[in-house]
Amino acid sequence: MQAYERKQLLERVEREGATVGADIPETIEVQGEEIDLRTFVFEIKRRDTVPPGERERVERAKKNLRRERLQRVQRIEEGDITREEGEELARSVIGIDRALNALESLGPTDLEREQKAQQAADRKRWMSFLQKALGKDDGGSSRRGR
The missing domain is CATH 1.20.5 (Single alpha-helices involved in coiled-coils or other helix-helix interfaces)
Structure with missing residues (x-):
């Protein structure tokens, strides 16, 4: 991947409105574990408030998603990847951001x-x-x- 392509991808994932119209990934691998991300987010969002027993699970999920996002952005920044791999990483980072936005809005x-x-x-x-x-x-x- 060329340096200017890498820069474009990084700008795209950091853009403020990047998540507008983006989908939450159906599944995502976080820390070597496959997670049904879309189902998890919609299950949590469906409730008015997060029950006390679920709060720790949601906080842990947000923490893991932030860590995974950082690792994927670093792979775009520093990794020896192809343009296609970079595009896929950028899409997944934007999907993670979309999921994080949904989970953060619960408060x-x-x-x-x-x-x-x-x-x-x-x-x-x-x-x-x-x-x-x-x-x-x-x-x-x-x-x-x-």
Whole structure:
């Protein structure tokens, strides 16, 4: 592969909109293990939130996908590969990015925690407002003086 071809492939995989219209690969080999990536992503995305038992599995999958993506980009950068092999690697990197985007958009733990914290803060503000409106201070006694 020529240097300019390598550069084009690297620019393509790093382009911000590279995943638009890209498909998640049906299967992918990660760390020597064949994974049904598309099925896994759609199974996880189908739920509103990721159950606690699945969170570790999803985080592990994201970590492995990031590692695999890095290795494939490095093969494009440094490997003695043909143009066709480079094209295939670039397609797979973009597919991995697509899967990672789908898994990252779940954000189950932070959103749930944030929502609960927001609800607690709203309740506290509402109780404070009611106490002031009813003429009670923090101790629950009536206000002194007018």
